[in-house]
Amino acid sequence: MKPPGLDDFLTSLLRHHNTGDLSDAVITCEDQVFKIHRVVLSAHSKYFARALNGEWKETTDRKIEIKDFDPIVVEAMLHFIYSFDYVDACDSSSMVFNAQVYQIADKYDIPALKTYSKNKFASAITFGWNTDDFPGAVSLICDTTPLEDRGLRDLVVDITWKNIDKLIGRDGFCELLRKTADFTADLILFLHGRTSKKKSRTAIH
Numbered sequence: 001m002k003p004p005g006l007d008d009f010l011t012s013l014l015r016h017h018n019t020g021d022l023s024d025a026v027i028t029c030e031d032q033v034f035k036i037h038r039v040v041l042s043a044h045s046k047y048f049a050r051a052l053n054g055e056w057k058e059t060t061d062r063k064i065e066i067k068d069f070d071p072i073v074v075e076a077m078l079h080f081i082y083s084f085d086y087v088d089a090c091d092s093s094s095m096v097f098n099a100q101v102y103q104i105a106d107k108y109d110i111p112a113l114k115t116y117s118k119n120k121f122a123s124a125i126t127f128g129w130n131t132d133d134f135p136g137a138v139s140l141i142c143d144t145t146p147l148e149d150r151g152l153r154d155l156v157v158d159i160t161w162k163n164i165d166k167l168i169g170r171d172g173f174c175e176l177l178r179k180t181a182d183f184t185a186d187l188i189l190f191l192h193g194r195t196s197k198k199k200s201r202t203a204i205h
Helices: 006-015 038-044 046-053 057-061 071-083 094-107 111-128 134-144 153-162 171-179 181-204
Strands: 025-029 032-036 063-065
Touching (some): 006 071, 025 071, 032 071, 038 046, 038 071, 046 063, 057 063, 071 094, 071 111, 094 111, 094 134, 111 153, 134 153, 134 171, 134 181, 153 181, 171 181
Parallel strands (some): 025 063
């Protein structure tokens, strides 16, 4: 059961998102400036805690510059930090966008956001595997996550196995298999494991 007043607290906290009210630092991304509160970001992220309260240059300047993500992804990260939620970008593939949020959560060590974006990605691929955006989403995941990070990798392998008969005849998917060795290897190992289990069950019966 949620503690009394939690919803009111979160609503109040969200009102401080990207406002000058009590703000004591900024994040910049391209031409956008996001006003932030060090204590709020530090509570979510060990990375931001070190950057904003340690010996780093950002501590003195109270400014963090993010260069390798689009502003809309940074906005999603910050909205989550202040509300434990974010809205998918309406002009982007939901799969790709949530994969990008997963990436920024990993880089800046925000475990709650990483879990949340993974769950949103899992919902997105339920039907998204059947769109032209699917190969691009898989390629992005393989390019931006290490092999040992199975969060999104296992999701795309599983949904591919379930729909392999439909996907295998599509040019975009076949091109993905040719160009993305990590994904192809994961898929082969997964299919081999499923086949081995099936043979074992057949032998028992």
